Amino acid sequence: MSDASTDYVVVGGGLTGCAIASRLGQSDKKLKVVLIEAGSDSSGDPAAAGFLSGLSLLGGKFDHVYQSNPEPNTLNRVHSLNSGKALGGGSILNFGGWLRADAADYDDWAEMVRDKRWSYDGFKPWFRKTERFHGSGNDTDTDAHGFDGPMHVVSISAAESGERKYPLREPVKQAWTELGVSFNPQKEKGSITGITEFYENSRHGMRQPANTAYPLENIEVLTNTIVNRVIFSGTTATGVELANGHKVTARREVILCAGTYRTPQLLMLSGIGPSAILNQAGIPVLHESPHVGQNLHDHFAIYFAFRLRDPSAGYALGSSSWQNPALCKGLPWDWVVSEPLPAEIITKHESDARKQKRNLYEVITVYTPPGIPGIPVDGTHIATSTMLLLPTSRGVVSIRSSSPSDPPRIQPNYFSTLLDRVTLVHAAKQTLKAMLATSSMQSIIEGETPPSGQGLDGLIPLTADASGEAIEERIRQTGIQHHHSGGTAAMGKVVNGEGKVIGVKGLRVADASILPIPLGGHPQATLYPMAEQIVSFIIQDILE
Numbered sequence: 001m002s003d004a005s006t007d008y009v010v011v012g013g014g015l016t017g018c019a020i021a022s023r024l025g026q027s028d029k030k031l032k033v034v035l036i037e038a039g040s041d042s043s044g045d046p047a048a049a050g051f052l053s054g055l056s057l058l059g060g061k062f063d064h065v066y067q068s069n070p071e072p073n074t075l076n077r078v079h080s081l082n083s084g085k086a087l088g089g090g091s092i093l094n095f096g097g098w099l100r101a102d103a104a105d106y107d108d109w110a111e112m113v114r115d116k117r118w119s120y121d122g123f124k125p126w127f128r129k130t131e132r133f134h135g136s137g138n139d140t141d142t143d144a145h146g147f148d149g150p151m152h153v154v155s156i157s158a159a160e161s162g163e164r165k166y167p168l169r170e171p172v173k174q175a176w177t178e179l180g181v182s183f184n185p186q187k188e189k190g191s192i193t194g195i196t197e198f199y200e201n202s203r204h205g206m207r208q209p210a211n212t213a214y215p216l217e218n219i220e221v222l223t224n225t226i227v228n229r230v231i232f233s234g235t236t237a238t239g240v241e242l243a244n245g246h247k248v249t250a251r252r253e254v255i256l257c258a259g260t261y262r263t264p265q266l267l268m269l270s271g272i273g274p275s276a277i278l279n280q281a282g283i284p285v286l287h288e289s290p291h292v293g294q295n296l297h298d299h300f301a302i303y304f305a306f307r308l309r310d311p312s313a314g315y316a317l318g319s320s321s322w323q324n325p326a327l328c329k330g331l332p333w334d335w336v337v338s339e340p341l342p343a344e345i346i347t348k349h350e351s352d353a354r355k356q357k358r359n360l361y362e363v364i365t366v367y368t369p370p371g372i373p374g375i376p377v378d379g380t381h382i383a384t385s386t387m388l389l390l391p392t393s394r395g396v397v398s399i400r401s402s403s404p405s406d407p408p409r410i411q412p413n414y415f416s417t418l419l420d421r422v423t424l425v426h427a428a429k430q431t432l433k434a435m436l437a438t439s440s441m442q443s444i445i446e447g448e449t450p451p452s453g454q455g456l457d458g459l460i461p462l463t464a465d466a467s468g469e470a471i472e473e474r475i476r477q478t479g480i481q482h483h484h485s486g487g488t489a490a491m492g493k494v495v496n497g498e499g500k501v502i503g504v505k506g507l508r509v510a511d512a513s514i515l516p517i518p519l520g521g522h523p524q525a526t527l528y529p530m531a532e533q534i535v536s537f538i539i540q541d542i543l544e
């Protein structure tokens with residue numbers, strides 16, 4: 001394209017970018033909105049909306065797959081960080097999990113930025129606007145659910161997928177109950193503590209990429225187009241410069257939705273960031289903003305694979321008895337266990353009595369090992385995902401140079417605080433106990449199978465009474481991120497409560513990078529409503 005002009009430029013056609021552009025276009029048909037996406041349009045690819053087929057896209061052409069710096073707390077391993085590179089962004093790669101954070105987490109966010117619009121109650125109108133909730137079941141918090149929004153949300157036991165009853169569903173639930181974890185069917189007042197249903201974004205057994213759930217009919221979409229930087233007149237953003245040298249002028253606003261890793265890079269390349277970094281790269285400082293790129297958070301996690309005593313029983317994907325096609329109308333994941341640390345552990349690390357009760361970890365059972373090195377998907381194993389929900393470790397995203405084609409420098413600092421180490425070790429112990437030492441699972445599972453290959457050979461299987469040291473070492477050897485990164489253009493530090501970049505005009509950020517703190521759920525259930533609320537601020541500004 002040649003130079004162009006429009007009312008709004010949205011940079012990044014990912015999960016939030018599609019929602020923002022779509023809603024802006026719907027708000028007034030006369031508004032001109034240009035949505036610019038570095039990747040291609042994956043709509044023609046049959047894998048793009050499937051659940052299991054989506055896994056095959058990891059590492060392929062729809063994935064930026066950034067490489068972290070070597071991580072000191074995980075034996076200097078370089079972590080591959082999957083990140084959507086397509087229209088739809090992360091929604092093309094993601095697993096479809098739709099798990100809201102605990103109400104208390106949203107309230108922490110609102111308190112931190114002193115803005116009640118980001119509290120649990122503040123979020124409710126936007127939860128409702130986003131969701132088409134199927135089967136609220138016993139959930140007592142029905143005013144926090146929507147029934148005519150674009151995103152279809154179902155639980156495994158909901159009406160539409162009622163036939164998806166996994167053979168190990170009851171034994172797994174029973175195992176956690178044996179460990180003293182309560183079943184929480186009601187989610188009263190937005191509490192997710194205990195054993196809750198696994199919800200997912202699923203329509204007729206398919207995921208809903210953001211670019212189809214949020215129609216882009218009257219939006220000018222530029223795919224395979226990279227934005228190099230934001231252009232300013234004084235301190236007012238007036239448009240963007242593309243990698244091909246052309247410019248797109250924005251009469252009203254530029255909205256960055258390039259994601260946790262790229263939004264801070266774009267801000268820095270545009271002269272907004274820590275001056276020491278900008279000076280070193282030879283970028284003139286437009287606005288000194290020391291927190292750009294700081295505060296990177298993610299849900300660090302460990303997967304375990306468990307060998308079944310009877311692989312022919314049909315408990316796991318790949319077994320010849322696993323034949324009910326309904327079982328694959330979503331990822332075969334089941335039950336979400338979200339728990340605080342026991343009082344005797346958390347009181348050593350947290351003096352605030354309210355925070356002592358926060359859910360710090362989550363465990364989900366998986367009836368197919370999700371890419372664990374050396375573990376076959378042949379019905380012989382099930383797996384678990386054990387993840388930190390509110391990590392206190394923080395990383396940094398920075399730039400390597402002033403060149404937009406250099407990928408960002410990413411130092412996640414996973415597992416770098418004592419609280420994170422204590423929490424994940426405890427969570428892993430609970431997971432091992434649930435799978436290996438409960439009466440309901442002992443007869444089903446033979447033992448843990450450690451990962452192998454990729455430099456991991458010779459690991460010793462963990463048992464239900466494995467020591468904290470042995471577990472911590474395994475986490476250092478095999479722990480990975482859970483693709484839930486955020487925080488690098490944090491609300492309250494880099495942007496204000498409406499997403500406007502502090503210190504300049506005409507520039508907003510509306511993606512995962514503005515999440516000021518980690519939230520104890522899975523991000524898309526928050527990011528879509530967050531985008532809906534930010535669009536409402538943009539529309540309000542038009543009206544004023």
Ligand SMILES: Cc1cc2nc3c(=O)[nH]c(=O)nc-3n(C[C@H](O)[C@H](O)[C@H](O)COP(=O)(O)OP(=O)(O)OC[C@H]3O[C@@H](n4cnc5c(N)ncnc54)[C@H](O)[C@@H]3O)c2cc1C
Nearest residue numbers: 012014015016038089090095096097227511512522523524
């Ligand atoms: C493998 C995987 C599994 C996941 N599973 C789940 C799950 O089950 N449940 C859940 O809730 N969340 C899940 N997530 C996380 C969720 O998808 C992300 O949190 C979400 O996509 C972030 O949205 P975003 O809009 O901030 O960024 P993205 O969706 O990543 O969008 C950013 C977009 O900007 C584009 N872009 C970047 N730089 C530029 C540039 N300079 N010019 C133009 N375009 C640019 C990118 O190509 C990308 O399309 C998963 C993520 C991954 C990768």
